[in-house]
Amino acid sequence: MKARTIGRHFRESLKSLRRNNWMTFASVSAVTVTLLLVGVFMVIMMNLNELAVNIENDVEIKVIADPAADEAMVKELTDKVRATEGVLEVVYSSRDDELNKMIQSFGDELKLYQQSNPLGDALYVKAKNPQETVAIAKKIDTYEYTYEVEYGKGKVEKLFKVLNVSRNIGIALIIALLFTAMFLISNTIRITITARKREIEIMKLVGATNNFIRIPFVLEGIWLGVLGAILPMLIVSIAYYKLHAHWAPKLKAELFHLLDTMPFLLQLNGLLFVMGIVIGIWGSFMSVRKFLKV
Amino acid sequence: MIVMKNVYKKYPNGVVAANGIHVEIDPGEFVYVVGPSGAGKSTFIKMMYREEVPTSGEIVIDGVNLATLKNKQVPHLRREIGVVFQDFKLLPKLNVYENVAFALEVIEESPAEIRRKVNEVLALVGLTQKSRMFPNELSGGEQQRVSIARSIVNTPKVVIADEPTGNLDPEISWEIMRIFEQINARGTTIVMATHNREIVNMIRHRVIAIEGGLITRDEFGGDYGYES
Numbered sequence: 001m002k003a004r005t006i007g008r009h010f011r012e013s014l015k016s017l018r019r020n021n022w023m024t025f026a027s028v029s030a031v032t033v034t035l036l037l038v039g040v041f042m043v044i045m046m047n048l049n050e051l052a053v054n055i056e057n058d059v060e061i062k063v064i065a066d067p068a069a070d071e072a073m074v075k076e077l078t079d080k081v082r083a084t085e086g087v088l089e090v091v092y093s094s095r096d097d098e099l100n101k102m103i104q105s106f107g108d109e110l111k112l113y114q115q116s117n118p119l120g121d122a123l124y125v126k127a128k129n130p131q132e133t134v135a136i137a138k139k140i141d142t143y144e145y146t147y148e149v150e151y152g153k154g155k156v157e158k159l160f161k162v163l164n165v166s167r168n169i170g171i172a173l174i175i176a177l178l179f180t181a182m183f184l185i186s187n188t189i190r191i192t193i194t195a196r197k198r199e200i201e202i203m204k205l206v207g208a209t210n211n212f213i214r215i216p217f218v219l220e221g222i223w224l225g226v227l228g229a230i231l232p233m234l235i236v237s238i239a240y241y242k243l244h245a246h247w248a249p250k251l252k253a254e255l256f257h258l259l260d261t262m263p264f265l266l267q268l269n270g271l272l273f274v275m276g277i278v279i280g281i282w283g284s285f286m287s288v289r290k291f292l293k294v
Numbered sequence: 295m296i297v298m299k300n301v302y303k304k305y306p307n308g309v310v311a312a313n314g315i316h317v318e319i320d321p322g323e324f325v326y327v328v329g330p331s332g333a334g335k336s337t338f339i340k341m342m343y344r345e346e347v348p349t350s351g352e353i354v355i356d357g358v359n360l361a362t363l364k365n366k367q368v369p370h371l372r373r374e375i376g377v378v379f380q381d382f383k384l385l386p387k388l389n390v391y392e393n394v395a396f397a398l399e400v401i402e403e404s405p406a407e408i409r410r411k412v413n414e415v416l417a418l419v420g421l422t423q424k425s426r427m428f429p430n431e432l433s434g435g436e437q438q439r440v441s442i443a444r445s446i447v448n449t450p451k452v453v454i455a456d457e458p459t460g461n462l463d464p465e466i467s468w469e470i471m472r473i474f475e476q477i478n479a480r481g482t483t484i485v486m487a488t489h490n491r492e493i494v495n496m497i498r499h500r501v502i503a504i505e506g507g508l509i510t511r512d513e514f515g516g517d518y519g520y521e522s
Contacts, residue, residue: 002402004405005402008399019387198383198385199385201383202383202385202396203396203400204372205343205372205383206372206397206444206448207369207370207372207397207448208369208401209366212400
């Protein structure tokens with residue numbers, strides 16, 4: 001294709017946007033509304049995901065060594081745990097450290113035990129993949145010199161199940177929303193094309209190739225997608241920025257914290273922008289197809 | 295130039311519009327296609343520029359077999375054929391000049407060539423003065439002249455016209471015929487479906503009569519032959 005033909009297609013697509021002003025408005029609104037929904041949903045999803053990751057990272061196994069075990073035995077156990085497949089890190093905490101923690105939590109009365117500490121040394125184990133926590137805990141439980149292995153039994157399993165299900169639901173909803181948007185834009189473009197059926201008919205009559213006819217419509221779809229993405233990008237960014245400024249300091253102490261604005265908003269806006277373009281291209285392709293059958 | 299062999303066309307609704315058509319049209323000929331409404335004239339014409347595809351049989355236009363022509367190649371066939379319609383088929387938002395230039399833009403002709411060719415055909419149809427006007431500012435005859443100009447601007451070997459004078463006054467029709475005669479005189483083959491008895495009887499050319507999907511008469515210098 002020659003450069004001036006590409007120039008012509010650009011001019012034609014812009015002209016068509018102006019000419020079909022009401023249809024343009026309708027399509028852009030459709031994209032705006034759906035991308036806004038997708039944007040809001042993504043914010044919720046990504047933050048939920050962040051929460052899930054935080055919780056997952058917080059899940060650890062506490063291995064208590066047999067209080068009767070001596071230093072060499074605990075060392076042996078520690079090495080064995082460290083060598084276990086799927087283990088990310090092992091933090092050693094001596095029986096005295098453990099007692100100090102308890103004293104801090106429950107009060108000075110426990111200081112009496114400092115004379116003869118009944119506790120065993122503890123190992124805090126993190127799994128490379130938090131989902132494997134349970135399996136690793138069970139394995140460690142079989143090792144010699146372990147007194148007790150704690151990993152929040154049923155709770156951890158349930159938590160992972162809930163997180164997995166909600167993640168899958170979220171992804172399914174986003175995909176459904178995107179399809180709705182594509183359907184809406186392809187429908188609106190189809191209406192503008194029906195209005196220009198005669199033009200297409202004449203183009204074909206004088207020997208225009210399908211691509212020659214299609215490209216201005218596809219470009220038009222891209223403009224519609226881009227125009228439709230601008231408002232959601234602005235709204236979601238500003239809203240999240242304000243939300244973050246207001247809530248982030250208050251949530252500081254909690255397990256849950258909001259994603260930082262900077263890389264997140266950039267990624268989100270990029271994603272919305274690309275989605276707008278993809279929706280536009282796909283929508284126009286779908287709607288022109290019908291009219292190009294010779 | 296145009297060869298049809300055993301062409302048969304049945305529409306999905308069961309109507310048989312071509313029932314074994316055999317015809318040969320030589321380069322430079324001027325052919326009228328006549329016949330009552332619904333006899334298969336339009337199908338006959340449409341099959342030539344592949345708006346309709348025959349159910350069976352062979353159609354060869356300028357050496358190209360339409361039966362084996364791929365959809366992708368259809369645009370290239372159309373560039374070799376000019377088509378003129380009863381309802382002109384002009385783009386209302388483009389002016390006269392742009393409507394004619396459109397046919398060349400589509401095939402990515404250079405701007406200088408477009409200017410030269412468009413001005414040449416507009417002079418031929420006598421619309422140089424009105425090149426900046428829009429279709430709705432023109433009379434029916436003028437609009438048809440624009441449409442003819444567009445059909446020949448790419449110097450096709452064949453011009454196919456489907457009732458080109460159907461919507462026009464008798465006087466204007468003569469003017470249109472004069473232009474077709476001029477185009478034919480340059481060596482372009484012309485196939486024209488028409489209901490216009492006076493024209494067929496006055497300007498004698500080959501007449502192909504179609505009835506019930508069959509050629510019932512093929513006569514050089516024949517007359518219209520139907521009572522209207």
